[in-house]
Amino acid sequence: xxxxxxxxxxxxxxxxxxxxxxxxxxxxxxxxxxxxxxxxxxxxxxxxxxxxxxxxxxxxxxxxxxxxxxxxxxxxxxxxxxxxxxxxxxxxxxxxxxxxxxxxxxxxxxxxxxxxxxxxxxxxxxxxxxxxxxxxxxxxxxxxxxxxxxxxxxxxxxxxxxxxxxxxxxxxxxxxxxxxxxxxxxxxxxxxxxxxxxxxxxxxxxxxxxxxxxxxxxxxxxxxxxxxxxxxxxxxxxxxxxxxxxxxxxxxxxxxxxxxxxxxxxxxxxxxxxxxxxxxxxxxx
Numbered sequence: 001x002x003x004x005x006x007x008x009x010x011x012x013x014x015x016x017x018x019x020x021x022x023x024x025x026x027x028x029x030x031x032x033x034x035x036x037x038x039x040x041x042x043x044x045x046x047x048x049x050x051x052x053x054x055x056x057x058x059x060x061x062x063x064x065x066x067x068x069x070x071x072x073x074x075x076x077x078x079x080x081x082x083x084x085x086x087x088x089x090x091x092x093x094x095x096x097x098x099x100x101x102x103x104x105x106x107x108x109x110x111x112x113x114x115x116x117x118x119x120x121x122x123x124x125x126x127x128x129x130x131x132x133x134x135x136x137x138x139x140x141x142x143x144x145x146x147x148x149x150x151x152x153x154x155x156x157x158x159x160x161x162x163x164x165x166x167x168x169x170x171x172x173x174x175x176x177x178x179x180x181x182x183x184x185x186x187x188x189x190x191x192x193x194x195x196x197x198x199x200x201x202x203x204x205x206x207x208x209x210x211x212x213x214x215x216x217x218x219x220x221x222x223x224x225x226x227x228x229x230x231x232x233x234x235x236x237x238x239x240x241x242x243x244x245x246x247x248x249x250x251x252x253x254x255x256x257x258x259x260x261x262x263x264x265x266x267x268x269x270x271x272x273x274x275x276x277x278x279x280x281x282x283x284x285x
Contacts, residue, residue, distance in 0.1 A: 008272025022263035029088040103271035125197035
């Protein structure tokens with residue numbers, strides 16, 4: 001597991017152009033939604049002082065006023081957000097496919113782009129399958145938790161309901177972590193073997209759940225690394241005052257640095273998991 005962790009880090013450093021592409025795509029999506037939101041705010045508030053004050057102070061009273069008095073235009077903002085989402089989600093699926101392809105083989109970026117584009121239908125199919133499983137998991141846990149809470153309504157202990165909610169939450173985290181790991185390894189399988197989404201998913205379930213005991217611990221290690229980086233980001237972010245335009249600009253710049261680090265972590269994640277698969281395959285022969 002340690003070798004996969006370090007090998008993934010080195011591979012992510014070598015593939016810095018992919019990290020940059022992912023960063024620019026994420027930046028474009030964020031700027032696009034920000035531009036649409038700010039345009040709506042300026043029009044709804046008629047470029048009032050409240051609009052300018054939101055730059056340095058996210059006053060909840062202003063948002064409450066927008067919700068009460070500008071509900072119809074808020075719906076248009078949601079529609080615009082859905083349109084942007086419909087564009088950037090398929091783009092994100094493809095960019096993840098590019099990242100998976102580039103860390104698997106030492107080929108040129110242009111060749112990786114072409115290969116990921118040819119396999120794009122498989123990645124979209126896998127994304128749809130995993131999205132359905134995520135939704136089904138949430139709905140199942142909600143129904144189970146609601147049923148158990150009602151069943152335990154007459155329990156003499158007031159903590160029973162909280163224990164039920166906590167257990168359902170922990171189950172959701174565990175299942176979500178397993179599905180996310182399966183999703184990653186299925187994407188890697190598509191990139192390396194060119195199989196369809198269903199075959200890649202079935203193989204990944206067996207790989208993560210039975211054949212490779214280091215798959216989930218590796219993800220936990222990478223997750224802990226991500227959380228540590230986020231703690232550092234938040235700690236420094238609290239020191240940046242946002243009561244001036246320069247402070248807001250510095251805060252935004254710090255946020256973009258976090259986005260760049262997140263993209264690096266994503267490539268690192270894929271590279272480490274790819275290394276794990278490659279080691280397993282070499283051991284099988």
